[in-house]
Every structure is written in C-alpha cells, then in structure tokens.
Amino acid sequence: xxxxxxxxxxxxxxxxxxxxxxxxxxxxxxxxxxxxxxxxxxxxxxxxxxxxxxxxxxxxxxxxxxxxxxxxxxxxxxxxxxxxxxxxxxxxxxxxxxxxxxxxxxxxxxxxxxxxxxxxxxxxxxxxxxxxxxxxxxxxxxxxxxxxxxxxxxxxxxxxxxxxxxxxxxxxxxxxxxxxxxxxxxxxxxxxxxxxxxxxxxxxxxxxxxxxxxxxxxxxxxxxxxxxxxxxxxxxxxxxxxxxxxxxxxxxxxxxxxxxxxxxxxxxxxxxxxxxxxxxxxxxxxxxxxxxxxxxxxxxxxxxxxxxxxxxxxxxxxxxxxxxxxxxxxxxxxxxxxxxxxxxxxxxxxxxxxxxxxxxxxxxxxxxxxxxxxxxxxxxxxxxxxxxxxxxxxxxxxxxxxxxxxxxxxxxxxxxxxxxxxxxxxxxxxxxxxxxxxxxxxxxxxxxxxxxxxxxxxxxxxxxxx
Amino acid sequence: xxxxxxxxxxxxxxxxxxxxxxxxxxxxxxxxxxxxxxxxxxxxxxxxxxxxxxxxxxxxxxxxxxxxxxxxxxxxxxxxxxxxxxxxxxxxxxxxxxxxxxxxxxxxxxxxxxxxxxxxxxxxxxxxxxxxxxxxxxxxxxxxxxxxxxxxxxxxxxxxxxxxxxxxxxxxxxxxxxxxxxxxxxxxxxxxxxxxxxxxxxxxxxxxxxxxxxxxxxxxxxxxxxxxxxxxxxxxxxxxxxxxxxxxxxxxxxxxxxxxxxxxxxxxxxxxxxxxxxxxxxxxxxxxxxxxxxxxxxxxxxxxxxxxxxxxxxxxxxxxxxxxxxxxxxxxxxxxxxxxxxxxxxxxxxxxxxxxxxxxxxxxxxxxxxxxxxxxxxxxxxxxxxxxxxxxxxxxxxxxxx
Numbered sequence: 044x045x046x047x048x049x050x051x052x053x054x055x056x057x058x059x060x061x062x063x064x065x066x067x068x069x070x071x072x073x074x075x076x077x078x079x080x081x082x083x084x085x086x087x088x089x090x091x092x093x094x095x096x097x098x099x100x101x102x103x104x105x106x107x108x109x110x111x112x113x114x115x116x117x118x119x120x121x122x123x124x125x126x127x128x129x130x131x132x133x134x135x136x137x138x139x140x141x142x143x144x145x146x147x148x149x150x151x152x153x154x155x156x157x158x159x160x161x162x163x164x165x166x167x168x169x170x171x172x173x174x175x176x177x178x179x180x181x182x183x184x185x186x187x188x189x190x191x192x193x194x195x196x197x198x199x200x201x202x203x204x205x206x207x208x209x210x211x212x213x214x215x216x217x218x219x220x221x222x223x224x225x226x227x228x229x230x231x232x233x234x235x236x237x238x239x240x241x242x243x244x245x246x247x248x249x250x251x252x253x254x255x256x257x258x259x260x261x262x263x264x265x266x267x268x269x270x271x272x273x274x275x276x277x278x279x280x281x282x283x284x285x286x287x288x289x290x291x292x293x294x295x296x297x298x299x300x301x302x303x304x305x306x307x308x309x310x311x312x313x314x315x316x317x318x319x320x321x322x323x324x325x326x327x328x329x330x331x332x333x334x335x336x337x338x339x340x341x342x343x344x345x346x347x348x349x350x351x352x353x354x355x356x357x358x359x360x361x362x363x364x365x366x367x368x369x370x371x372x373x374x375x376x377x378x379x380x381x382x383x384x385x386x387x388x389x390x391x392x393x394x395x396x397x398x399x400x401x402x403x404x405x406x407x408x409x410x411x412x413x414x415x416x417x418x419x420x421x422x423x424x425x426x427x428x429x430x431x432x433x434x435x436x437x438x439x440x441x442x443x444x445x446x447x448x449x450x451x452x453x454x455x456x457x458x459x460x461x462x463x464x465x466x467x468x469x470x471x472x473x474x475x476x477x478x479x480x481x482x483x484x485x486x487x488x489x490x491x492x493x494x495x496x497x498x499x500x501x502x503x504x505x506x507x508x509x
Numbered sequence: 510x511x512x513x514x515x516x517x518x519x520x521x522x523x524x525x526x527x528x529x530x531x532x533x534x535x536x537x538x539x540x541x542x543x544x545x546x547x548x549x550x551x552x553x554x555x556x557x558x559x560x561x562x563x564x565x566x567x568x569x570x571x572x573x574x575x576x577x578x579x580x581x582x583x584x585x586x587x588x589x590x591x592x593x594x595x596x597x598x599x600x601x602x603x604x605x606x607x608x609x610x611x612x613x614x615x616x617x618x619x620x621x622x623x624x625x626x627x628x629x630x631x632x633x634x635x636x637x638x639x640x641x642x643x644x645x646x647x648x649x650x651x652x653x654x655x656x657x658x659x660x661x662x663x664x665x666x667x668x669x670x671x672x673x674x675x676x677x678x679x680x681x682x683x684x685x686x687x688x689x690x691x692x693x694x695x696x697x698x699x700x701x702x703x704x705x706x707x708x709x710x711x712x713x714x715x716x717x718x719x720x721x722x723x724x725x726x727x728x729x730x731x732x733x734x735x736x737x738x739x740x741x742x743x744x745x746x747x748x749x750x751x752x753x754x755x756x757x758x759x760x761x762x763x764x765x766x767x768x769x770x771x772x773x774x775x776x777x778x779x780x781x782x783x784x785x786x787x788x789x790x791x792x793x794x795x796x797x798x799x800x801x802x803x804x805x806x807x808x809x810x811x812x813x814x815x816x817x818x819x820x821x822x823x824x825x826x827x828x829x830x831x832x833x834x835x836x837x838x839x840x841x842x843x844x845x846x847x848x849x850x851x852x853x854x855x856x857x858x859x860x861x862x863x864x865x866x867x868x869x870x871x872x873x874x875x876x877x878x879x880x881x882x883x884x885x886x887x888x889x890x891x892x893x894x895x896x897x898x899x900x901x902x903x904x905x906x907x908x909x910x911x
Contacts, residue, residue: 280729287726294718301715305708311701319694322687325876329883336887464733468911471740475905482897489890496884 120146120217122232124210127202128159137161140206142213144232150224156233162187164231165209167243171227172216177375178452179222180459182215183364184208207357219458221451267377268384271449277456278373285366292359295351302348306341313337332495339488347481351474358470362463369459372452379448383441390434393427517633522551523642525620526563528612543567544612546619550642564645568593571619574641577652578632579774580660583781584864585632586871588625589770591618597699597762599706599755610756614763621767631867667784668777674786678861684868685779692772695765702762706755717748736911743904750900754893761889764882768875775871778864785860789853796846803839806832 126141144156165184172181185208213232216222230242270278313334320330527547535541546568549561571590578587595611605611623642626632637655640648723741727734 283729290722298715301711305712308705308708315697322690329880471908475901478901479898482894486894489887492887
C-alpha cells in the first residue's frame with residue numbers, strides 16, 4: 044500500500060494493524076500538547092455501543108457544514124459511521140464501526156448498504172484514493188496512534204472521537220465531485236468483508252509499485268527546479284497555516300483543561316454553603332439558594348466544556364491533519380514536475396551526446412570488429428533517432444500528466460480553501476454562541492437568586508432595597 | 510454595611526481617606542518602612558462648611574485601640590481589624606504588606622472598623638476611642654495611663670487557661686459552638702474561593718493566546734483576515750477582563766474575612782462568661798467548705814478527713830481557747846466569703862445580661878451583613894456574565910464577517 048511518497052517519514056508506511064501494543068508517538072513531544080490526558084474524566088454519556096451522537100447541537104453543526112457544500116441540493120449519497128463494536132480474536136482485539144450508506148446514484152445496485160469496517164479499511168481507502176489521484180486533496184483520517192505513554196485505545200472518549208472523525212472523512216469524500224466516484228470508495232461502502240478482502244488484493248502488482256516508488260525517490264532526491272510561483276505561494280501558506288492550526292489546537296486543549304480544573308474547584312463551593320446553612324437560622328434560605336445556584340452553574344460549565352471537546356476541538360484537529368495532506372499533495376506535484384524536468388534534461392543530454400558518441404568509441408570499436416563504418420553509423424543513427432522519439436513521447440505524456448496534476452491541484456485547492464473558510468467560520472461562530480449561551484444560563488441562575496432574596500425581603504418587610 | 514444614625518456616627522463623619530508610606534526610626538533605632546493611614550473626621554454640627562479634622566495613624570495604633578476596648582468591655586463582641594498579613598491568597602494576589610492593592614484593601618478595612626465602633630451603642634461613647642479619632646499627640650500615653658495593660662495580661666492568661674465550669678449558661682455554650690462552626694465553614698469557603706480564583710484566572714488568560722494566534726493568522730488570509738484580526742482583539746479584551754472581575758471578588762472575600770475574625774471576638778465573650786461563672790463557682794465552693802469546717806469545729810465531729818483532724822487525734826486535742834480563736838477566724842472568712850459570692854453572682858448576672866444584649870445585636874448585624882454579602886456576590890456574578898456575553902457577542906460578529 045504505497046502512496047507514492049514513501050520518503051514522507053511521518054505517514055505510516057504500511058498498513059500496520061492498529062492494535063500494536065506499546066506506545067507510539069505520532070505527535071511532537073511538546074509539553075503543551077496534552078492529547079487525551081489521563082485525567083480526562085468527563086462523561087459524554089455514550090457507551091461503547093450507542094449510535095452516533097444525535098444531540099441537537101451536533102446535528103445542527105453537521106447540517107450547517109453540509110449546507111455550505113456546493114452540492115447541497117444535488118447531494119445524492121449519505122454516509123454515517125456509528126455503532127462501534129469490539130472484536131476479540133485469538134491474535135488481536137480491534138474495533139469495527141458500522142457504515143451506513145443511502146444513495147440514489149445509478150452506479151450503486153441498491154439504495155441502502157450496511158457494512159462493518161475497521162480502521163485498517165479506512166486507511167486502505169485513503170491510500171487508494173491518494174494513489175489514484177495524487178494531486179487531489181484527500182480528506183484527513185484520524186491518527187493511527189494517539190496516546191502518549193499509556194495505550195488507551197479503547198477508552199470511550201477515544202473511540203467516540205475517532206468514530207466522529209471517520210464519519211467526517213467519509214462524508215467529505217462523498218461530497219467531493221471526483222473522489223466520490225472512485226470505484227474503491229464504492230467497494231468500501233458496499234462490499235461484504237470477504238469481498239473487500241479480495242478487492243484489496245487486486246491493483247497494480249508489487250513490482251510496478253516498486254517501480255513507482257523508485258521513480259518517486261529519485262525525483263524527490265533530485266528536487267524540482269522551476270516550481271511555478273503560485274505553488275510556492277500555496278506552499279508558504281500551508282506552512283504558516285499549519286503552524287496556526289497547531290497552535291489553535293493546543294490552545295483549545297489548554298482551555299478545556301483549565302475549565303475542567305475550574306469546575307473541580309467550583310464543585311466544592313456548593314456543599315460548603317449547604318454545610319453552613321446547617322448552623323444558621325435566618326440565613327438558611329439564602330445559603331441553600333447559593334448552594335443550589337453554584338451547582339447549577341457547575342452543570343452549565345460542564346456542558347460548555349463538553350461542547351468544546353466534542354465540537355470545536357475535532358474540527359481544529361482535522362485541519363491540523365489536513366495540512367499534512369496538503370504538504371504531501373504539493374510534494375507529489377513537485378515529484379511529477381521533477382520527473383518531467385529530469386526527462387527533459389535526459390533528452391537534452393541525449394541530443395548533445397549524439398554528436399560526440401558517434402565519433403569516438405564506435406569508430407574504435409568498429410575498426411576492431413571490422414565492420415563497415417558507414418553501415419554501423421547508419422544503424423546507430425537510426426537507433427538514436429528512435430530513442431529520441433521515444434523520449435519525446437514520454438516527455439509529452441509527462442507534460443500532460445504535469446498539466447493535469449497542476450490543474451486538478453489548483454481546482455481542489457480552491458475547493459479546499461472554500462471549505463476551510465466556511466468550516467472554521469461556522470465552528471468559531473458556533474463556539475461564540477455557545478460561550479454566550481453559557482453566560483446567559485449563569486446570568487439566569489444568579490438573577491433567580493436575587494429574585495428569591497427580594498421576594499423574601501418584601502415578605503419580611505424590613506429591608507430597604509439599595 | 511454599618512448602621513447609620515446611631516450614637517457617635519450621628520454626630521460625626523469618619524473616614525480613612527488615604528494611606529501613605531513613611532520611613533523612620535523605630536524603638537531600637539533601626540530604619541523601617543511602614544504605612545500610615547489618614548483619619549478624617551468632621552462634626553456635623555459645625556456649620557455649613559466644616560473642614561475635616563485629620564490625623565495619621567499606624568496599624569499598630571489601631572491594634573492598641575482594639576486591645577484597650579477588648580479589655581475594657583469584655584461583654585462586647587468587639588469588631589475585628591482587617592488582617593495583619595494577607596491570607597487565603599490566590600497566586601496572583603500579593604501577600605506582601607507593602608503591595609498597593611493590599612494597602613488599599615486594608616484602608617477600607619480600617620475605615621470599616623472605625624465605623625463599626627462608632628455605631629456601637631456602648632463602644633462609641635468611649636473617651637479613648639474619641640481621642641483616637643481626634644487627638645494626634647500623645648494618645649498612646651493616655652491609653653497606657655488607663656492601666657489597661659495589667660488587665661490585658663490577666664485577661665489573656667485567663668482566656669488561655671483550661672478550667673471546667675459546672676453550670677455554664679446554655680446559651681453561651683451554644684454561641685461558642687456556633688462561633689467554632691462559623692469559623693470552620695468560612696475558612697473552608699475562603700480556601701476554596703482562592704483556588705477557584707486561580708483557575709478562573711487561568712481560563713481567561715489562555716484565551717489571550719487566541720488573540721495572538723488570530724492576529725498572526727489574519728496576516729496570511731485574504732477574505733478571513735479582517736474578521737480574524739478584530740476577533741483577536743476581543744479575545745485580548747476577554748483575557749484582560751478577569752483582573753477586574755477578581756478584584757471585585759476580593760471584596761466578597763473581605764466581607765467573609767471580617768466575620769471570620771468576628772468569631773474570635775464572639776468566642777472571647779463566651780470565654781469571659783465561663784471565667785465569671787467559674788470564679789463564682791470557685792467562690793461558692795470555697796464558702797461551702799469553710800462553712801463545713803465551722804460546723805465540724807463547733808460540733809466536734811470530723812465528717813471529712815483532714816490533716817488537722819488526724820494530727821489533733823494523734824497529738825491531742827486543742828485547748829478550748831485555741832478552738833474559740835479558730836472559730837472566730839472562720840466566721841470572718843465566711844462573712845467575707847458570702848460577700849464574695851454575692852459580688853461574683855452580681856458580676857456574673859450583670860455580665861450575662863450585657864453580653865447577651867450585645868450578642869443579640871451582633872446576631873442581627875451578622876444576618877443582615879452576610880445576606881447583603883451574598884446578594885452582592887450574585888450581583889457581581891451577573892455583571893461578570895454580562896461582560897462575557899458582550900465580548901462573545903462581539904467576537905461572533907467578527908467571525909460572521911470572516
């Protein structure tokens with residue numbers, strides 16, 4: 044399962060099973076980055092076997108995302124990922140997810156499909172898509188290994204997060220005008236387990252893939268000479284964007300952590316006020332009310348933090364991952380150009396060599412062998428012309444390939460930018476709304492406190508309102 | 510927080526207007542830096558435009574005043590001073606006595622102290638208190654001349670002594686227990702509050718990072734640039750807003766602290782009652798035993814074991830004259846003893862009466878003040894929520910322009 048850029052050391056090089064025990068660090072060792080910290084304790088209410096989160100909030104969010112897509116009115120394929128299940132065999136333990144497809148597309152024999160897939164399968168799909176469309180921006184997959192230190196692949200939060208990311212992955216493919224037509228995608232969605240396994244075995248043979256790899260390595264080593272300015276600009280942008288997204292991801296994680304710690308401390312306040320009310324007479328009501336208000340605020344805070352974790356953070360993380368994809372796409376484009384440039388150079392060399400060659404060595408050889416120099420020269424020239432013609436044909440093919448690659452990349456780049464803008468705009472806007480909602484809820488709580496005290500006061504009749 | 514329109518406060522406005530740093534030589538001729546506070550008073554009956562009288566006092570002078578009041582009016586729950594050193598601090602708050610925020614909060618606390626004393630039905634009439642407010646020179650000498658120091662030492666000793674009272678007044682025992690509970694609960698509350706403040710600070714400040722990143726990010730975007738940039742400013746504003754929020758919350762903590770320190774004064778009054786009661790019981794016990802001795806001497810029966818009884822049995826009886834002399838001494842002692850018991854009894858009753866009046870007053874004041882404090886806490890939270898809504902609403906607008 045080579046993706047054509049084996050030199051890229053940060054992407055997994057083979058379809059390694061995702062249940063290797065022992066910790067593998069995929070992320071940089073930045074202390075600030077605490078992914079899935081062991082202290083994570085919030086309950087998102089979902090057990091291993093619940094279906095996809097259907098809380099109104101997340102539905103709205105998803106709906107908003109899909110709305111922005113160009114084909115919102117022509118969307119004819121709907122995919123959901125849910126229902127994670129654990130499978131235990133003699134050799135390994137792994138999780139499968141249910142993939143449901145509903146479609147009206149004619150290429151599909153049926154209108155509904157239900158299959159079970161594991162992470163390996165998603166990974167296979169991604170690789171196939173990248174192979175078939177090296178300069179298209181394939182949506183990112185959630186990481187293979189995430190835990191720092193402890194292997195907690197089967198904790199609920201991890202599975203839930205991964206499930207949602209896989210869902211996103213398939214939906215983005217389904218929305219892509221070119222990728223969604225991929226045969227591999229169709230097979231992924233529809234084939235039963237054994238069908239999928241046999242389909243996976245097909246495809247370009249090992250040797251031809253090796254050939255691709257060798258060429259790719261050679262091209263990368265050589266490097267591209269004349270990268271068009273627009274791709275330089277994209278490269279620079281991707282570099283900077285990647286840094287910003289990584290920061291945003293880390294900051295959001297930090298905020299979630301701080302909020303959780305704040306909640307832990309706040310939770311202790313209510314009980315103290317309740318305890319206090321036990322010693323008082325006149326103050327019993329206000330103190331109990333305080334305790335109740337603080338408890339309500341705690342719940343609101345918990346909900347709010349939950350939103351950040353399950354909605355804002357995943358989208359930021361997805362875009363961090365997608366920058367890796369973008370870098371890979373740019374590299375592959377560069378490789379295609381490098382190959383083209385290499386062939387051109389070879390042609391140029393061949394042309395200049397033709398004069399020199401015919402003079403020295405062959406004359407010496409031919410005289411040794413005793414052949415007729417003129418006949419030999421003619422043969423040689425014919426051969427040479429043939430070789431040059433071949434080269435030129437190859438160069439033409441490569442030129443077409445390069446042009447195709449450049450155009451598809453440009454097209455998809457513009458598509459990606461649009462998506463990115465609308466996704467992040469929606470995510471940030473919604474986050475701001477959730478923040479406002481949190482404060483509005485707390486405001487209501489404290490206003491109810493004031494109201495209760497004023498009511499008491501007016502009943503008592505001995506306080507003047509200040 | 511303090512009732513207006515009573516006693517001294519009726520006739521006089523009091524405020525602690527300013528604080529200043531001074532350096533000078535102390536008692537052992539060493540250089541020291543200290544803070545002085547400006548006390549301003551203006552008598553209301555002094556015509557249309559009374560210029561306030563003013564004088565400067567140090568914290569130690571306030572302490573002296575309070576000690577004097579504690580000793581002179583043991584039946585009063587004397588208002589506490591603001592803390593000597595900052596306690597229950599969350600990390601950003603300075604524990605340094607010279608820190609301007611601490612000094613400011615102390616100024617407010619000292620003013621509050623004076624207002625409470627000035628509105629107290631008993632304390633406000635005290636001359637030493639009046640001179641504290643009005644007499645700049647040699648006030649200290651005047652205080653020491655009252656000889657309160659001697660009483661102070663014996664009071665301290667008594668308060669720390671352990672003794673068992675046979676018949677304490679139940680109300681005082683309950684009050685003492687209440688004081689302990691209140692102290693415990695408020696301490697817990699203050700500790701938790703400090704930790705919560707730390708955490709809240711963290712949450713807000715991290716948002717400042719959003720501001721920084723948005724700003725940098727806006728540089729590489731075309732369409733999204735403006736929206737991001739202005740949203741970033743709002744994130745900075747959000748991060749900065751926590752300083753004011755926590756400053757206000759500190760005020761709530763100060764209100765709680767005042768009552769935390771009040772529990773000590775409350776406990777002192779209850780202890781004093783116990784002491785009175787104990788002395789009464791001791792005097793009564795002494796009287797009873799003396800009466801018993803007289804009876805034994807008079808009837809010749811030895812009802813209780815005594816060394817004298819034993820020795821007289823072993824070494825022979827006393828002469829009638831010796832017995833007569835002894836009886837006479839005992840009679841005098843018994844007379845004195847009865848006087849003592851009467852006195853102590855009266856003392857106790859007087860004390861109980863006055864103390865309970867003040868405790869009732871204190872209870873009412875406490876209920877009012879703490880309820881007020883809870884309400885102002887709620888108002889603070891509401892204000893904080895409104896600020897939050899505002900900031901995020903602004904940010905949302907910026908995002909929608911992305």
